[in-house]
Amino acid sequence: MADLCDGDGANRLATKIQEFWRKRGFDVDVEMKEEGFVSTMRSARTDLRSNMVNGMPTRCVAEAG
Numbered sequence: 001m002a003d004l005c006d007g008d009g010a011n012r013l014a015t016k017i018q019e020f021w022r023k024r025g026f027d028v029d030v031e032m033k034e035e036g037f038v039s040t041m042r043s044a045r046t047d048l049r050s051n052m053v054n055g056m057p058t059r060c061v062a063e064a065g
Contacts, residue, residue, distance in 0.1 A: 005043070005045045005046060006043075006044070006045075006046060007032070007034070007046050009046075010032050010046035010047070010048055011032060013048060014030040014031075014032060014048055017030050017048075017050065018030055021057050022061065025060055025061055025062075026057035026059065026060055026061065027057070027059055027060065027061045028050055028051065028052055028057045029050060029051045030048055030049070030050045031048070031049045031050070032046050032047070032048060032049075033046065033047045033048070033049055034046055035047055
């Protein structure tokens with residue numbers, strides 16, 4: 001199983017999310033945020049932040065300009 005919490009995995013996941021929604025006509029911004037070492041995970045973590053609300057995109061590609 002691929003680790004989606006490290007930098008490479010988070011980048012792959014961000015790309016998949018953006019491509020998924022772009023194919024459906026939506027523009028989604030996804031940013032990676034380095035969180036550093038997390039003791040409960042015993043590793044560093046990279047989080048994703050997006051402009052989606054409740055997992056749904058907020059604007060169509062035509063609106064993004």
